[in-house]
Amino acid sequence: MEVWKNIDWKEFHFLRPEYLWMGIPMLLIIVLGILLYGRTNPWKKKIAKHLQPYVIQKGTTWKSRFIHFSLLILFAIGFVAFLGPTWNKEKSPAKKVATKLVIALDLSQSMLATDISPNRLEYAKFKITDFLKANPRAETALIVFSASSHTVVPFTTDYKIITDNLDGLQPHMMPRRGTGFKALFSKVQSVLTSTEVPSTLLLITDDLDGVSIPEVTAFLENQNCKINFYPFASESGANVPSFSNHKVALRSGGKIVHSALIMDKVKQLEAIEKVSVMQPTLDKSDVKKMATDISDHLMFDKNSDKKDENWQDNGYWLLIPLMALFLFCFRKGWSLMAVLLLVSLSSCNGIEDKTKAKFKNFQFADLWYTKEYQAQQEYDKKNYLKAAKNFKDPMHKGVAYYKAGNLIQARNAFRKDTTAEGQYNLGLTYAKLGDLERAESVFKTLVAENPSITQAQQNLQKIQEAMLKVDKMSVDEKKVGKVKPNVKNKQNDSNEDLGGGGQKATKKDMQTKRQEEEVATGKRKGKELDELPDDFKSGKGSIPKNILMRKVDDDPALFLKKKFNYQVKKRQVEVEKTPTAW
Template sequence: MDKITNIDWEKFHFLRPEYIWMAIPMGLIILLGILVYAEKSKWKKNIAQHLQPYVIQKGTAWKSRLIHVSLLLLFAIGFIAFLGPAWNKEKKPAKKLKSKLVIALDLSQSMLTTDISPTRLERAKFKIRDFLDANPRAETALQVFSASTHTVVPFTTDYKIILDQIDGLKPAMMPGRGTGFDALFKDLDSLFTGNKAEGKIMLITDDLNGLDVQKVSTFLQDNNVALYLYPISTQSGGEVPSFVNPKRPLKIKGKTITSQLDVDTEQALSGLKNLHIMNLTLDKSDVKTVAKEISEHLVFEDSQGDKQENWNDNGYWLMIPLVFFFLFSFRKGWALYSVLFMVVLGSSCGNNKESAKDTKTVKKDTLKFADLWYTKDYQGQMDFDKKDYKKAAKEFRDPLHKGVAYYKAGNYAEARKAFEQDSSSIGKYNLGLTYAKMGDLERSKKVFEELVVSDTSMANARNNLRKVTQVMAGADSMNTKKVPLNKNRPNPKNEQNKSMEDLGGGGQKATKKDMEKQRLEETTNTGKRIGKEMDEVPDDFNSGKGQIPSNVLMRKVDDDPTLFLTKKFKYQVKKKKVIEEKTPNEW
């Protein structure tokens, strides 16, 4: 109310003054309407003299004038509100910006050193898992680097995607050898150039010898980022394993290569602004602390927004008297009375069976505000359109729609109960699909056979009957009694890995030929078949309308994320999409 009572008339102006000219044609139209519909005295002469006292009522001319004046007043108030009267300013709210996080993991050969059990790389993976489990809440990207830098997972808040990719990361998948920090920071610079919210980088590496302190300082000054450096190595160090045989040390020119923590470089980096050295701990406290800090400083406000002020459009205040007088502008104020009548009695005027059924149902359930306006089926359809199938199934009263909602929600048991209550062809068709989903192929086949006989127009029922028959025949052919066994094939000898240090399984490294043979044996023994999924109930399903869509084919594809990333990284380097740095060391 202070905005209305304390108007600064010196600052008063209209935000849209260019539309003032529109008042002229609008005013002429209203004036023309008043002149056309004004009372004329000519028609009174056509009424018999003895009937005029009963037809013409005197003394009501002021009412018509009041209507004309009120009409002009309503137009004037509405037009002024449209022009946007303003006399005060308000600050523009600051824009909310969220920080982003990049996890850069070193995949050089020295990360396989065992001075940190089980290896530096495996301990780094454990720490990444603990860090993401602590939920830093920031959009996170996973990058790996050696001589070149590659993106494994782009920015995402679904940490499960990152966790699924961690296990397969290993130095052998990288196209080049060494530790290329220059290429890494060039890639990070492209990600955080011009960012307004402070970015976060968690750099996990064991080789600080190749990390140029001056270049890191320049990077931090040019970009609005905070760098968390996590050195995964010890001062005593250890021997770097060989590329060919991990159980033997790496030798170059007859010299055994060792890797240890560079304390001098670590101390020099600790003095840089916005760089934090993380200390390795046996528990999760180190990464939990960082995750909490990132989560608490996730949202930033754009400082430029605080300096901007906009004129406040106060025209909406004029809408209050406009709406109030408009309700009473009709004959005897019936507009206002009709609104009150609809609010009180609008939901109880139904007289059909469905309304009575809904009323009984509402008595059992908690009465909601939406029940005053919409039927349960209509509420269910709105939830169905939002793909909230569980809630829609509870709202629907029609068994066919209820069954479709349960089917989409994956609750096939309840869907079967609902479809069994519907005797239409579409209901039987959906019942057959439900039985198939539940694995009861015998009943599914029986339903489709009955439907093909009773309704010849159901072409999809014939197709699904054929599919069910084929699946049943395939299941019979896969009986274990009929499968010839290869008695000459030796039994697999898998030995348990009892070593806490050795993660290799205690066995010999498998060759590519061995892996292909093992994959072939797994496919043959399991009898895995590539099948096709039957028709599902469409999202835009309406009872008795439209056609059921054509078959949706689903195929299972065997994938190996590690192999895919390896080929992807090599392709990026080959096509020069990623720069491969020439590093002084090959490990």
């Protein structure tokens, strides 16, 4: 027992001190038991004194007291072991994950086809999110590609960074149009610098026809990598939307461009070793299976000399006296002590992390009310943000987030609600965000599946009218922007001169100009849109007619778009000449 003789009391502490409060109820139970035990003795006074020696056995009192005292000691030792006493550190080798995973997402124009609802790209984003939630545990990088390939997120195990960047990815961000697999394979090779550890490429695309079999074979020969093709297209296919108006089909050479899955190319790819073609499923089973496969075959860096220095849990030494005391528990009824022993044994392993997570957000109200009831109370008090965090139902969570003004979280919540009411609210939220195209798509689907919802049909018509006004205004702006050749314009070199003629625009001038624009166009910025009516939850609300998509200054997609254009301009990435521009 040298370990106990050399205790450094200056460093002595408990690894789990936050559970000290659990000793209070345990102590109360023990004190209550002692008090109740004292009340069990008065019955002896009811027996005549001359009969007590014949009725009461000698030694019964001290034996029972010894048993209760042993129980008290057993509780104390087990509780101290549970708290994790420590006073020294130990060095353990740190495991570094060497397995790499690259997710390559196609951002060509054909990914906006709607043969997969709501469209191929949005469905692919849902699948990527489900895949990362399944926790493949490998270091993962996200790459987007069209005619050029760009890294959105480098290798990381913090999957939230990837999911946060997924939503804003759209084809219009890409500097060049087309689908260039040769440039993609070159980009993946530059990212996967090491060939010693097997890696995985998850290639999400809808254009398998553009995949060259020799290029795939050459890539696999030079790289220790497995490719999982994930095609997001149906055999019947769909028309590719045009670049300017997604409601109109794209034309090339006078013909409508149609995109479909070619099964012959699927069979050719499946015949290649280390290549698999996944089939999207309606549930999460496909991505869960792939995540499990990657997680089960993780490889770690064996040459890593890095070691972590952690406090050593010395509570396991207390198991020796704990087991010694347990040997005396041979009487009937003491077999219940086995439960206590199991609890004591489990306290010294890694299970405390789950317990800590469970009690991290514990509140006194949790003893009496469920989280849903507490959320409803906060909602009634108009504390919508607190209510949204406790609501589990997507409908209630979405409404609370909407009332709190967090439209992004409201949209994410309504996406999980597959009911007609949930989809109706999703469409309204998209409209509130200014995303008219998605709002139109949601209401179209809702009207097709539930023709009886007349309000949805009315909202769809209003959104389409608003979109036409926006398109018309864009055309008018282009006409106004044309300058006659005989007009002489003087260049304005001053950052403060907003008038163009040397005079500074005052705040009053800007307000007057703003009012004139609102009167002329009948529209206002999205930040000033009218609030949706309070009855929008019931599906009877209406949307404002004068909707104009607002510019979000902190949109990460805008930063990525500028970054991609800069990389192409500076020739930092390879741009492939593709046979098609979609």
